[in-house]
Amino acid sequence: MKILLYNPDNGVTRNFMPHLWMFLLQALTPPGHEVVLIDGNAQPMDEEGIARYVREQNIGLVGIGAMTRMIAKAYRMADAVRAAGVKVVMGGPHVTEMADEALGRDGGSRHADAIALGEADETWPRIVEDAARGTLKDVYAPLDPFGQERKPSLQPYPVIPWNKIKLDQFNLLPGILHPLLKRVGTGWGTFRIIPVESGRGCPYGCEFCTVTGFFGDSIRFRTNESVVNELLLLKARAREEGGQIAVFFIDDNFAINVKRTKSLLRDIIAANAQVHWVAQISANLLRDEELVDLIAASGGKWIFIGMESIDPANLADVKKGFNKPSEYAAVLERLARRNVYAITSFIFGMDNDTPGVAERTLKEIRSWPPGLPIFGLMTPLPATPLYKRLEAAGRLTRPKHWQQFIPFAMAHTPLKMSIEEAHNEVRMGWASSYSPEANEKAVDSLNHKPLGYRINILIARLCFRGIYFPQMGRFAWLKVFAQNRKTIFKLVKQGFSAWRGVRLSSAHGL
Ligand code: B12
Ligand code: SF4
16 A cells, blocks of 8 residues: 655745654554655645645555644645545644544544544554555554553664655755755755654643643653664765755753763764754753753754743743743853854743733843744643633633634733734744844854854854744745845855965965
């Protein structure tokens, strides 16, 4: 049977990284079946396109995975596939939380023939065999022999054959420049960001987050050896294709067990498996100097920190009191001293937020080492404690907000400001953080560092700006380059002087 795994785009921003679930399920598919992957972010497709594709390619089963914000598109695509006479199985966080919706048991129409609840590592092979036999069931749940929910162990973990998988759709550099860029430095013909997990689960239970409910509060890790081997495979691939690979450790809290993280990072260094990497780590775990040393030595470049708010009352409200705003600056400086920078994530529209929250937050951010701040709105995702609290209080203004996804729009009323005010605060956060002046300041603040760091932060900033201000087409990018021309020219000039310096020294035999 030929199986298509499909992840829809969110229609607003383009994901820079493929979704791990597709590669994982592909690796877990029993032998005898062919699996093809389409990520809508890299290969945009509409309903008609997917229906045509499944017919022409003789697809026997389509697996669709989606987060809440892409679910409306996922349902439309599933409907089109089913109308073409092909069975659809859906999985992922949203479907797990709203199973009746996907199966049409909530009064709406049915979108999926079957759904996979929770982690599907162990149920996927069964789903495939049932589909091949024509005996697909409605619901697949990971249960132990006593009918209790069972979380798969990550030991053993399947080998994802990164050296063989076709990754053409996931190159972040224009293919046309491949022959030229391949010869630059150690090779820049391709640049891919690859998701790798080293563990699952987070016990912290923040009120707005689905992770503790979905993956459970018991943490599971892969063996160090299996992670190291995966990095070596990725490194070898990059070398072979004359390109670069960076890894996003998608664990929700990569250092949740500091002792284990240190041992993994030591093993990465010992095996010479370092690649540039990004990971999510909560600020409280970054107090450890030895951990931060190992992060830097093993290739860590960017750490995503869910700061959420600079107001301790807000943090206490959402059960994230372990975040201490008073130590944010020290944490960021500790990282920056090792040339590691942070993606700092904030949520506006929390219950203790009042108008002016953006400016108060920006004032703090401006006093920190340069980074990549991101701003979102408090969003009641289905099945989270936050959703239940707001629902019980009658505060949801769009209880099924995912059915008509609107980016950066609230679905409930905050307590101390209006929805409109919260939207304005987010707009201000983005506009002020990613203005050409702010970008120039961030680049200049790294003047004492090698040029590569300045180029890196400018590219990252221009890309991150697009999370809020859509910049999907070529024209939009040209406009961004034009707005930031002063900083770009400055870097080009510095690059040229550095290059001339090297040429002159070598000409004089220095
Ligand atoms: C990496 C990541 C991202 C990446 C993008 C995704 C990518 N390219 O990988 C980035 C950093 C860009 C990102 C951004 C956002 N993310 Co995010 N992200 C994650 C994260 C940390 C890891 C995802 C992952 O790969 N997990 C590991 C895999 C193995 O798990 P999985 O995807 O759930 O897949 C398993 C099962 O669900 C199931 N499954 C999944 N799909 C399918 C399909 C089929 C057919 C079947 C059978 C089974 C199946 O099988 C898999 C194996 O067991 C998760 C949290 C988490 N731990 O999962 C949050 C998470 C998915 N993100 C979340 C959110 C909210 C966001 C944002 C909206 C945040 C924001 N406010 O801006 C944005 C929106 C992104 C966008 N572009 O639209 C939520 C989604 C909740 C929900 N109900 O939708 C999560 C769960 C985190 C949370 N705090 O609750 N994210
Ligand atoms: S620490 Fe992060 S992953 Fe863990 S529950 Fe809180 S927000 Fe979710």
